[in-house]
Amino acid sequence: MDPDLVFVPPNLPEDIAAGAVLPIDKPANSTSFDIVREVRSLADLKKVGHAGTLDPLATGLLIVLVARPATRLQDAFMYLRKTYTGTMRLGETTPSHDSETAVTESVDTSHLSEAEIRDALEAFVGEIEQVPPMYSAVKIGGEKLYKKARRGEQVERPPRPVTIYDACITDIRGSEVDFKIDCSKGTYVRSLARDVGAELGVGAHLTALRRTAIGDYRVEDAWSLDQLRDAFGM
Incomplete structure (x- = not known):
């Protein structure tokens, strides 16, 4: 896994289409795909996935993978404890x-x-x-x-x-x-x-x-949805 692809608040890459790993703090009553769909809209990219589903009632760390350089790392993130x-x-x-x-x-x-x-x-x-x-x-x-x-x-x-x-x-x-x-x-x-x-x-x-x-990624370092929207200027 490339640590240079991981972006935590308040910084986003200059060109997110070049790949980004975004740790996000998923709120309750949303699905993991709801978060993926929002990041797709914010980044204006279709190639967005995640590394490990959370149930709708669960909250916490969801690793969202943006663009091919990040999505190819899905299995590596999935296997972390x-x-x-x-x-x-x-x-x-x-x-x-x-x-x-x-x-x-x-x-x-x-x-x-x-x-x-x-x-x-x-x-x-x-x-x-x-x-x-x-x-x-x-x-x-x-x-x-x-x-x-x-x-x-x-x-x-x-x-x-x-x-x-x-x-x-x-x-x-x-x-x-x-x-x-x-x-x-x-x-x-x-x-x-x-x-x-x-x-x-x-x-x-x-x-x-x-x-x-x-793994070594902590929810304390993750984006809230509001922070992410602000960073994208939404």
Whole structure:
């Protein structure tokens, strides 16, 4: 990867068509493609992509690749480890494993100790097999799973190997559990919340997620959309 292609606030390249890597702080309730579409409009270029999708409810670091010299680096960025902070709610299960869908089952969690909760998360540190959520872009039978899920279908999803390099609980407020994890490409944090809830026997879903780092790149150094619009004179 060429560090000369990475541009952080407040500087943009003189000729963005020559290639640029733009770390952007994605806001909640926007898709990763929404951000790509906006950068395409601002840069007046079609060749724009990103290196790692964030769910609409998630916020944080999205690496946007502008023009061919940057988009060819997509795989290299994708394989960097990711760092997330987030919150899971124990005792409530949803079909999507996050708060985008309604709670379908509620279970009392008052019997759980903080030690049990911490141990349950730490049990997933290392190389694990993870089943992707039905509400995901994984394709089975040539169709994305979320399309099947929206029709009420359930299909077998083969587990995928991922690595959780580190995981810790940062705060516990009743059934609300804040955490931080470092993980590999392909890790679904929603699935991790689901699996922690299953380990504890109470279910769980993700209520907040923020990607704070991709490799050595940090969200603190990323563009906000307003900063980016200003830099483009929009």
